[in-house]
Amino acid sequence: DSGVTQTPKHLITATGQRVTLRCSPRSGDLSVYWYQQSLDQGLQFLIQYYNGEERAKGNILERFSAQQFPDLHSELNLSSLELGDSALYFCASSEAGNMNTEAFFGQGTRLTVV
C-alpha cells in the first residue's frame, strides 16, 4: 500500500459526460501529480499541484482541469468525454516539489467511456 488513495477504482460513463476523479496523497506529501496511461502507451504527465498551487502542466487537454484543496487532496475533472479518454488515470504524490525523488502512485482509476 503506497499510502496514496484514489477513488473511484472504476468508472464507466457515456461520451459527452463529465467525471471527477479524486486523490488523497500520502500523509505529509505536498505534491500531487496526475498521469494518464492509455492502452499500450507510457504514462503521460498531465499536471502537478504543490501545496494548493498549480506547479507544472503537461499534455493536459483544455477539457480537463484539476485542483488541490487545503487538505491537500486533489481532484481531476474530465468533461465532454470522448471515447479516446478511456484510460487509467494515476495520481502520485511526493514529499518534495519535484519528481527527482521517489514518488508514490495510487492504484489508479480506470475510466471507460462508452
Place this chain on the structure above:
Amino acid sequence: GQNIDQPTEMTATEGAIVQINCTYQTSGFNGLFWYQQHAGEAPTFLSYNVLDGLEEKGRFSSFLSRSKGYSYLLLKELQMKDSASYLCAASPQTGANNLFFGTGTRLTVIP
C-alpha cells in the same frame, strides 16, 4: 522532443537473469528511474540513477551511461512474482516536475 525506447515484451525462466534495456533522448537529462507495475496496479519505485555506473539493490540492479543515453535493469534469480511491466522514465532536469515514461517492458517469467 522526448524519446524513451524499451522492448515491448520479454520472457525469461524462473531462476534466470534478465536484462531490460532502455535508451533515451531527452532535451535535458538529470537521471533515470525504473518502476515496476503489475497488471492493473500502481507503479512502484525500483531505482533512480543519476551517476554513471551500476547500482545494486538486492536481486535488482540498474545501470546508467549518460554519454550513451542508455540504461538497463538487471533482475537476478527471477521469481514468478517478477512478472510485471518495467517502466523506464527520464527526469529532464534537476527539480523536474514530471518524468517522461517509456511504454514499459512486459516481462513474463515462466517455470
